[in-house]
Amino acid sequence: MFRLWVAYLQFAELFVSSIVHLLYGFYIFSTAVAGDLSQALNDCFYKPNMNVEVKEEMPERTSNVDDLPPIVLVHGIFGFGKGRLGSLSIYDRARELFYYLKGGQTDYGEEHSKACGHSQFGRIYEKGHYPEWDEDHPIHFVGHSAGAQVVRVLQQMLADKAFKGYEHTSENWVLSITSLSGAFNGTTRTYLDGMQPEDGRSLKPICLLQLCRIGVIIYDWLDIPLLKNYYNFGFDHYNMSWRKMGIWGLVDCLLGNAGPFASGDWILPDLTIQGSIKLNYPLHTFPNTYYFSYATKRTRKIMGITVPSSILGIHPLLFIRVLQMSLWRHPPDVSPPYKGYRDEDWQDNDGALNTISMTHPRLPIEHPNRFVENDSDCQSLQPGIWYYKLVEGNTFSGKNPKQCLMNSLISLATGATSIMRV
Structure with missing residues (x-):
């Protein structure tokens, strides 16, 4: 009876996950279609006035931004x-x-x-x-x-x-x-x-x-x-x-x-x-090369148990994923993926990725790294080191943390001319 109940729960979870992913796929597809239709209508009905005469001279640039x-x-x-x-x-x-x-x-x-x-x-x-x-x-x-x-x-x-x-x-x-x-x-x-x-x-x-x-x-x-x-x-x-x-x-x-x-x-x-x-x-x-990393998490520990950090602050679907990853345990009858593996190291997560995985490359060998806790840690940056910071958020949340590491990137870019999304 217990096995039947477990099987029922597994199929129920599979059904719900399938529906969610189908709806997500439909959302992506319909958004792309709507965007193209909107652009086509805009091009059809909006005719910009090209007879604008610009008399003001542009100031001479002091540097070549193309460089x-x-x-x-x-x-x-x-x-x-x-x-x-x-x-x-x-x-x-x-x-x-x-x-x-x-x-x-x-x-x-x-x-x-x-x-x-x-x-x-x-x-x-x-x-x-x-x-x-x-x-x-x-x-x-x-x-x-x-x-x-x-x-x-x-x-x-x-x-x-x-x-x-x-x-x-x-x-x-x-x-x-x-x-x-x-x-x-x-x-x-x-x-x-x-x-x-x-x-x-x-x-x-x-x-x-x-x-x-x-x-x-x-x-x-x-x-x-x-x-x-x-x-x-x-x-x-x-x-x-x-x-x-x-x-x-x-x-x-x-x-x-x-x-x-x-x-x-x-x-x-x-x-x-x-x-x-x-x-x-x-x-x-x-x-x-300079290396920076933001690692996200949506968990906290209560009496030594890892649980989602919030009920209202996390999207319901992501809440389930965070909880699942917090509870996941490597099968005891299966060899661990690497020597020294511990389940507790992999419990903190954001619903998609484990926080331990996001900080810096650490498997099969740990690469040079430095944890950034305060902005003052970013005053003297060195190449060849992974500077990483922990952020409360989700992989799919779209959150754009603008803290000291990103400021360091911008200072390195020194006014980069373009941002390309690929």
Whole structure:
């Protein structure tokens, strides 16, 4: 009877989570459509008066603002520009980000493409958003959630000269990296949503991620241009369209024998603790780059028990997620993801990521870091060190903390000319 009750609760949770995510997807899609319709109507009915004569002379600029470094904002898992998720793999997304900025056709690399079973080449960016990007024209990056890892992987690729045709890249193309709720060391949320804690790669037979996997495969297979113009999951290089793989290709993908979910080249394995350790292994913190991090949390301790920090101050749906992550425990019959793992270290969270994961890269080795408690701690900044600060908030809350670390970034940017969202 007890097992039946537990199973009932699990299916009820799966049903509610599925409905919530469907509504969220509908909200994103409908917002994109409404925005385009509004823009079209505005262009149709609003005709700006172009016969305005400007007589006042503009003062001569004392400096060339075009020489100042831009700030590039990199989305987390739910975005890569308007209407698109971008490649749902941290490695693939880092490659795409390079060509998004420099221009050209995305090259995922021959070795990686063969190992993962997808095309080597992807989207074409006719004109890069910052084609002059190099060591003399570096960039400040601000990464949110998984976007922070995307930027770290990209910087390592630059250091390794991993882009064919670009033999002079280096880690110094990146002036600074600022992380907002960065997913540096994985999250236990992945296990709650369906990743197996045994390996951090495979999926439970019945879970939310299985439903998402099936939905994404069918969506890409149908390949409806009108829909994909508004939302593209970024798996075009896997050629899952019905035009290319037919009905049997669809069956193969659904059975888990082909596609990104079979190869592991999608973002959720990258966000497990085991996957993050593997991803972090070759990544360095470089001595000439400034690193800043905001780690968010929505929990507190009451009599030694970690609970959500507020009932009214947290969105009801996020409250449930914060509570779930606070209560999650690694299965006792499964080997821990790393030596020295303790459940209590991973209880503080913001509903999406664990606070311990967001401070700085710490697995498999801890990178140089410094906790910032007071503004005075930011008076003398040094490159090659992760300065991190704890903030009360959520990964998805949209909160924009403007405290000493961001002020430090702005002072480093010295009046950056542009902010690009990617």
